[in-house]
Amino acid sequence: MKNINPTKTKYWNKLKKHFIQIKDIHIKDFFKKDLDRFKNFSLNFKNLILLDYSKNRINKKTISYLINLAKECHLKSSIQSMFNGENINVTENQPVLHTLLRNFYKKNFFINGENITLKIRSVLNKIKSISNKIINKKWKGYTGKYIKDIVNIGIGGSDLGPLMVTESLKPYKNHLNIHFISNIDGTQVSEILKKINLESTIFLVASKTFTTQETITNAKTVRDYFFKNKKFLKSDISKHFIALSTNEIEVKKFGIPKKNFLPLWNWVGGRYSLWSAIGLSISLSIGYKNFLLLLKGARAMDKHFINSPLKKNIPVILSLLSIWYSNFFNSETETILVYDQYMHKFSDYLQQLNMESNGKQIDRNKNFVTYQTGPIIWGEIGTNSQHSFYQLMHQGTKLIPSDFIIPIKTHNNINNHHIKLMSHFFAQTQALAFGKSLKDLKIDNLKKINQKIENKINDNLIYKVCLGNQPTNSILINKITPYTLGSLIALYEHKIFTQGIILNIFSFDQWGVELGKNVAKNILSIIKKNNKCTIYDSSTNGLINFYKKNK
Template identity: 70%
Template structure:
């Protein structure tokens, strides 16, 4: 990877000048001046996804400068380096090989002279056999009854990914009920356990290191409650507890037998691990065949990202457009709105993918950055957001670039629900782009044109409050349908967008030292909380908070 300060590159300087010439242009003007704008700024992927980026505040010159920026950073070779397994996770001296988890490459992919594809194939086969046994009621609990429930215990990537995907693909689910425990708050454990019969439940404990405090605390509580049931022997754990980790010794120490160990590897970051054994709950929920289609969809986007020219590469364009807004329009935030209830966790999932990856302020040259890196990602499904925060998008003072995603075909054809949903989708991107002028407002109100010439009348008229300036940028994704295959495409697309941004922002996207700091500090404070004496160990605020807790605990 090239290590450059992006702000001193020729392309960045060109973009800075170009921004001054375009910053006040309205999307109305851009569309009016170019009848072929949609054709220029849209791409079709495999005839199942249409990507429309024409409603962005950019021109062909903007895209040209952005592509030049990507070329100055040698983005193509960085992409190749990732797929070849080079150690691009520099601060942890690791390759980044989540793409290998969905690879169909028949040749050996070597990592430290070990064929990782054989390892991946072994784990996939184990997932397949186990999933089939549980789904077809051949795997039995300690009472001899077949399994009805699956509880995934994890946090971060070990929870967000499988939870989002199992929700998104509910139309494909079988009879198994899938539950997720992540929060350290004991309430989460208790509320999930109320819903299950332990004798008919399997527990998937998912932690890369198998030392994550939240996960192991929750798992230990569940294990102890299981073992405290009448007539339960310790050996009965073998039918109910499974470990997903790279730390086999800790899994065995926990009391899980080797046969119930599903390995993952240190070259897969937690937020990119949904394609690995971390996705076991997905395979159990929708069946291994559909899980394979999910991997196949991601593989298809991988090939597009690896081989498509930059100017026709969807993840690259998405990443460049984000850089354009974040660094030149100073937007700082991006919204993702999915018009599909099954996809209600998608924005939350992408928060981690983006913000944990690119929330960095030190560049690859070990310097504090002077440019914007990761954006704040947020969103809400469907028309719900229209009745809460869309008001700010239409008439507020913030510029908020947004992605809109919708399936053309729904899994639930009820009356005219979906066509109405589509009408709202199209209406929002159109309204955000073009707004509503005073002339249009008065025309709707049957006012005479003469009133527009009278500024005092205009200022005194209540209709002024209906003005929507528009010029709010959006990307639109129209999917044929939400399926395991298309969902795999969509997730991989956003993964590669994040990679593109990281390369050009000159940061390391695949570590998360900020997260590690929080864990380290919490462990130290935990020791302090167990003491009875008041503390003076920390700053005045933290001391006061801890001491208030100690004085009031029961």
């Protein structure tokens, strides 16, 4: 993996000059000049996912320059480095191999002389065995009741990934009720405990280190609830707790036996871990066969990413467009707008995946960057968001590139709901791109007068002007299935990886997160003491002391 400052490359500087030439051209003018624009700026993945990126502020030269920038940054060889298991997570001296978890056809893959594929298959078999036993009502709780509820206790990638997938794939859900506890705020665990019967519930404690404060605090609280019942024995923990972790020692200390321990590995980052044992809650929710289809869909996108030429590579194109807007148009955010109620957690998931990966200010050469790295990711579900922040997108002063995502086929074909949803989807991308000028508004107003719909010229038409020229990508998915969802998630994983390579940053560590954790540990020890806090700044000292006085 080469460490290249992108701003020093030939094509970055070509893009700077090109930007000056293109920045004031309206999207509608690009369409006027190129009647085949949709054909020229769209990509199709197996007739399952269509990307239309024609409504962007680009032309063929823009894409050519961006592709050449990727080549200058040795993107292709970096992709091979990741899939070959090289230590591309340099700051933690680890390979990055979440993609190996979904490669069913890899016979042997060795790390430090150890055949990793054998371990992966072993964990998959364990997921299959546990899932089938619980789903088929053969796993009984300590009073002999079969399992009805599953509670995943985790945070970050150990929560957001499985939560997003289980929500997105609810049409495939079985009889088990799936719950998630992540927040250390006691309210969440309390509310979940009100909904379940401990006698028929299994808790999945999902923590890579098994020392994450939020997760272990919640897990111990739940364990204490069990111990309040005198009939519950320590040996009964095996009937209600399963551990997903790298730390077998801490798992054993907690009281969870080895047979209920599913290992994770350091070469899988938390936010990329839903493909691993962390995905047990997914398998329990939709069944092991569907979990495998999720992995297979991701593997299909992996192959597309590895094998497709850059100009036809969907993750690469999306990544390059993001760099184009953040570093040349100086946009700071990107929205993810999903028109599928089941996928209401997808924007939240991508927020973590992207911002925890590429929210970096030090490059791979140990220098502070002088350009923009990770964008701010946000979004909501359509059409709800149309009645919320779309107003700013249409008439505000911010440039906001957006990804619009929708399934062509719905799981709930009620009356004419879905065709109306589709019409909103198409309308919003069209309106954001083309807008409505004052001239067009006046023409419309005159037509209404002639048709006797209006009585006079409207003097306030200026307030209805929408300038358009807001860039959007439209992603149409045949149907949200385990396979297509797996492909879509992998698509965004590879988009983020590509951004990191070109922007010369390490995408697979998260030292900023670690700082907050360490400070919290120190403050916790201070809060427990009776003496006045004086070791921090006046604000932090004042807040801590005010809390201690009024708690």
